[in-house]
Amino acid sequence: MLLLQNLSNALILACTYILMAAGLTMVYGVLKVLHIAHASVYTVGAFVGVLVFSWLGNFWLALAIAMLVSGIFGVLIYRSTYFYLLNAPRTVPLIASVGMFVMFTDLLQKPFLMGAYQRAFPAGGAGLSAIKTALFSFTAKQVLILLVTLILLVLVYIILTRTKLGLSWQAASMDREMASAVGINLNRSIAANFFLGSALAGAAGVLVGVYNNSVFATMGDLPSYKAFIIIVLGGMGSLPGAILASLILAIVENFLVASVGYVLPRDSIAFLVLILMLMFRPNGLLGRE
Amino acid sequence: MSQLEIRSVSHWFGGLQALRDVTFSTSDEILGLIGPNGAGKTTLFNVISGFIVPTRGEVLLNGKAIHRLRADQTIRLGLARTFQIVKPFATLTVEENVLAGLGTPYYPKAEALYKIYRTRENLEKIEQMLEKVHLSEYRFSPAAKLPIGLQRRLEIARALATHPKVLLLDEPAAGLVAQEAEELADLIRDLHSQGIHIILIEHNMRFAMNLCQRIVVLAQGEIIAEGVPAEIQNNEKVINAYLGQE
Numbered sequence: 001m002l003l004l005q006n007l008s009n010a011l012i013l014a015c016t017y018i019l020m021a022a023g024l025t026m027v028y029g030v031l032k033v034l035h036i037a038h039a040s041v042y043t044v045g046a047f048v049g050v051l052v053f054s055w056l057g058n059f060w061l062a063l064a065i066a067m068l069v070s071g072i073f074g075v076l077i078y079r080s081t082y083f084y085l086l087n088a089p090r091t092v093p094l095i096a097s098v099g100m101f102v103m104f105t106d107l108l109q110k111p112f113l114m115g116a117y118q119r120a121f122p123a124g125g126a127g128l129s130a131i132k133t134a135l136f137s138f139t140a141k142q143v144l145i146l147l148v149t150l151i152l153l154v155l156v157y158i159i160l161t162r163t164k165l166g167l168s169w170q171a172a173s174m175d176r177e178m179a180s181a182v183g184i185n186l187n188r189s190i191a192a193n194f195f196l197g198s199a200l201a202g203a204a205g206v207l208v209g210v211y212n213n214s215v216f217a218t219m220g221d222l223p224s225y226k227a228f229i230i231i232v233l234g235g236m237g238s239l240p241g242a243i244l245a246s247l248i249l250a251i252v253e254n255f256l257v258a259s260v261g262y263v264l265p266r267d268s269i270a271f272l273v274l275i276l277m278l279m280f281r282p283n284g285l286l287g288r289e
Numbered sequence: 290m291s292q293l294e295i296r297s298v299s300h301w302f303g304g305l306q307a308l309r310d311v312t313f314s315t316s317d318e319i320l321g322l323i324g325p326n327g328a329g330k331t332t333l334f335n336v337i338s339g340f341i342v343p344t345r346g347e348v349l350l351n352g353k354a355i356h357r358l359r360a361d362q363t364i365r366l367g368l369a370r371t372f373q374i375v376k377p378f379a380t381l382t383v384e385e386n387v388l389a390g391l392g393t394p395y396y397p398k399a400e401a402l403y404k405i406y407r408t409r410e411n412l413e414k415i416e417q418m419l420e421k422v423h424l425s426e427y428r429f430s431p432a433a434k435l436p437i438g439l440q441r442r443l444e445i446a447r448a449l450a451t452h453p454k455v456l457l458l459d460e461p462a463a464g465l466v467a468q469e470a471e472e473l474a475d476l477i478r479d480l481h482s483q484g485i486h487i488i489l490i491e492h493n494m495r496f497a498m499n500l501c502q503r504i505v506v507l508a509q510g511e512i513i514a515e516g517v518p519a520e521i522q523n524n525e526k527v528i529n530a531y532l533g534q535e
Contacts, residue, residue: 178376180360183393
């Protein structure tokens, strides 16, 4: 029973990792850039979500607006920075990304934005009910996270595998020049990719804000490197790999923290898993050679 | 019938002049573009297909200037191309590669977001195209697993899926054995008979001379000869610049 409950908790943790890492993986797939500033989008999503919720009191509306604003924010990041660095060596956009992340985190801490204090996000389970069985249970907040993650993942799956936009992303991730040669407008395709990936990060920010009932300017610090670990573990640019890595990392973290957490904190475990993976399988779980 | 005009095109890469005042026009034929390595053939293809904006000069397709359009815009005007180094979308299947070509009219539109690509109509079109290039039996194979000769056919099928009026083929016979090259030549003749205007770069002289109706020879970025294959084979400048090296 304890095992199943631990697995249930790990599943919820994995959901937040998946939403965060999915966007980062999508961006890496098309642009081949480690978009560290993705974590700023996550924070902005949480911030917009908590603001809209405090004004309107409706979680679903807050989530939708937060995703929309995060998506637009992601597109602005692409058009203002990466767009000009598409043909630069890969370290250049990486450094730009780190710079943007630091800048946005500093900006968000200004009193006219989020300030240096935490805001409560008391959306609870947004009207959903808890699930309790003899073997495991989910609180209403956990059901909310599970439901939103599942809906968004199905949506992403359909776009990626069924629509022409998804096909254009797959093509551009393999060969940008050839993608142009079949009529794909790369800038528009990449901007749409940033929009969706950033909207997912915004949703992750909102869900984590609700789960912890707390939103603050530096809440993206931890996810910035956790998401990085996940996309390396999963295999750079592989969405199924990122989902699998999120699940594995969440399970390993949950179980090890429960057993040896007093000597090895949760975040050290994540890096330990990364180091072991890089030693024995440097292309990640589902990465291409 | 499509008319492609290249007017006084010059291009520099930094201090290196890759094309010098190149001018010719072509219409409804199989035109060969030959010349020694570094002659500027692929650069000219890149200019025509929108991958490079020429430093000077213009390119017109049926009277419309296209030299400032991007590659994804020129293809929607009916100008498709293949590459010297064959470039299938490696992890996509043969079918999906052709589907990528069929999506050409839709990518810039909002409907790309919800337009389902695996429709019955598209799948039937793919069947026809794969039959045309003799790839039907590989329909569900990942493109990367195909041998190079079949990958070249796949590139042609993908280009055909965009419904081109003009097809630029960059060294289509490279890496093919004699039998494969002959089959490819038959395929190109067949496409031409269906109204597609073909321009090809080729190093395989026998292949080019047998297939092309007219040939333009480039050397060091400028046109040194132009004419039917028999004239080109006996042209002294060409022999000195190119054939004489063999």
